[in-house]
Amino acid sequence: MRTNETHIRSLYGLAMFSWIILFLVQSVLIWRGNRRLHVRIGVAGAVLAGSMVVLGSVTATLSARHNPESYQMLGGPRFFLATMLGEMLCFGILVGIAVIYRRRAEIHRPMMLLASLMIISGSLGRCPYIEAFAIKPPLYVLGPAVALGALFLVLQWGMTRAFNRWYAFGYAAFVTASCLFIAVGHSSWWDKIAGAIVG
Numbered sequence: 755m756r757t758n759e760t761h762i763r764s765l766y767g768l769a770m771f772s773w774i775i776l777f778l779v780q781s782v783l784i785w786r787g788n789r790r791l792h793v794r795i796g797v798a799g800a801v802l803a804g805s806m807v808v809l810g811s812v813t814a815t816l817s818a819r820h821n822p823e824s825y826q827m828l829g830g831p832r833f834f835l836a837t838m839l840g841e842m843l844c845f846g847i848l849v850g851i852a853v854i855y856r857r858r859a860e861i862h863r864p865m866m867l868l869a870s871l872m873i874i875s876g877s878l879g880r881c882p883y884i885e886a887f888a889i890k891p892p893l894y895v896l897g898p899a900v901a902l903g904a905l906f907l908v909l910q911w912g913m914t915r916a917f918n919r920w921y922a923f924g925y926a927a928f929v930t931a932s933c934l935f936i937a938v939g940h941s942s943w944w945d946k947i948a949g950a951i952v953g
Contacts, residue, residue: 836939
């Protein structure tokens with residue numbers, strides 16, 4: 755069982771790495787005006803995103819079940835599971851919106867950026883110095899991603915003197931969802947559900 759868990763975690767790590775590389779490549783393609791190749795590669799990106807939702811959910815469940823001690827500093831394995839499954843759900847929704855509105859750049863681009871922010875929250879929380887911030891309640895590992903999202907909003911306003919309303923709406927939903935994860939993770943009904951999953 756532990757061998758299977760290791761394989762799944764490795765696959766998820768590879769998928770995460772591939773997503774970040776793909777995000778950067780797609781951004782460069784648009785910057786260089788190669789929209790046709792951007793669209794073709796985007797099909798693979800949609801498939802990759804779907805696999806990440808599945809792999810991430812399975813990885814989080816197995817990790818919380820077999821390594822509960824690793825998550826005590828993050829509110830315990832059951833709280834961690836609520837956060838991770840919530841992240842996977844939001845990531846999938848944001849990418850789905852971006853795919854649906856792929857022909858509307860003003861919606862597609864901010865949704866992809868927010869999806870990437872959501873998915874890298876755990877990685878941000880492991881960075882030196884940021885780690886100390888990421889283990890503090892109530893936002894735990896979501897805090898750095900929320901702060902980075904706010905920074906992007908401020909930088910955009912500073913450079914253009916205008917807000918992208920779709921990014922602003924998406925970011926508001928991002929913050930609301932993060933707070934919802936916290937509420938769900940500390941609820942008695944989730945504790946029962948997670949207890950049945952984690953044991």
